[in-house]
Amino acid sequence: MQVFDHPAAEAGSSAGSPVGDKSKLDRTEQGGDASLGAVGKKVRPPGSRSVGWALVQAARLHRARTGDRLAKIGLFAGQEQVVQALAAAGTMTMGDLAALLRVRPPTASKTVTRLAxxxxxxxxxxxxxxxxxxxxxxxxxxxxxxxxxxxxxEVEEELLDHLDKGDRRRLRKLLRRATKGMAEAAGTSGQATDLDAELDGEDEADALAP
Known part of the structure; x- marks a missing residue:
């Protein structure tokens, strides 16, 4: 891992010192925080204050937790979505399946081939x-x-463990809205738009329920 030394270390190195700021080097070798920048501040990952970055981190962990469990029943993460869609619908055309999952038909076809x-x-x-x-x-x-x-x-409960009922409802609705925008930009919105409206209505009904 590259360590970004203080400018004084570079000056020392240019003056003939073979190691630059030796005390800085010693601290790094002894397990010091290599993520500290030149002024002693911890370096944050790029985009860490963005919604997308937070979403990716949550999705990555969710996928990993799901993947570990799916592997035990002989499946890979992503394949379970096709299985669940067919379990609910009974039978579907490839086009309808791709639209429901918001993926392109070749992607759905490849997954179905592997499941077959x-x-x-x-x-x-x-x-x-x-x-x-x-x-x-x-x-x-x-x-x-x-x-x-x-x-x-099981994984859903892990994901939402620190959120109350209201937070869970709002999060679902906001994520559906964000997903809709991305799907429209990618041209894969399809029939899922009607489903989003239906789910939003169900969430609103839940919020009004005693």
Whole structure:
């Protein structure tokens, strides 16, 4: 790791000292905080005050915790979303699945192909139009869906442990709104827009409930 020394150390080095500020070097070798800048302030990661940075950190930890549990049932993080969508819908076209998950069709297709190889989903051409492919869970897939539901409940509780009911409701609504904006910018909003409105209505009803 690069250590940013005080300017005085550079001056000492240019004057012929082979190690510059030796006391500074000794402190670093003894486990001193290498993240301290030239004026003794701790260096923050770039963008650490942005909403996006905080969101990425939470998402990274959430993904890691989910991934560890999914690995125990033979899945990778991201695959569980397809399984859950199919568990709720029963059967879906590839286009509808991609729109619901807000991903591009090739991305959804690649995930479905991998799940099919594991015997978790099966694909069938639409009767009368072979260009339309429908996807549904197998018996193995249905069992995986139940295991995934339990995993997500555990990780969700970890994620929201320090938030009260009102904070949780507001966070869900704000994240849906932010996601909608990003999806529109990427051109992947699809039918999820109607779902967002429905979920916002449910949150408002919960807030008014005694």
């Amino acid at each position: 190889a594991l015997g978790i989903v099966e694909r069938r051409a639409e009767a009368g139009d072979g260009r339309i492919v429908r996807v549904r869970l197998t018996e193995t897939g249905l069992a995986k869906a139940k295991a995934i539901e339990h995993i997500q409940e």
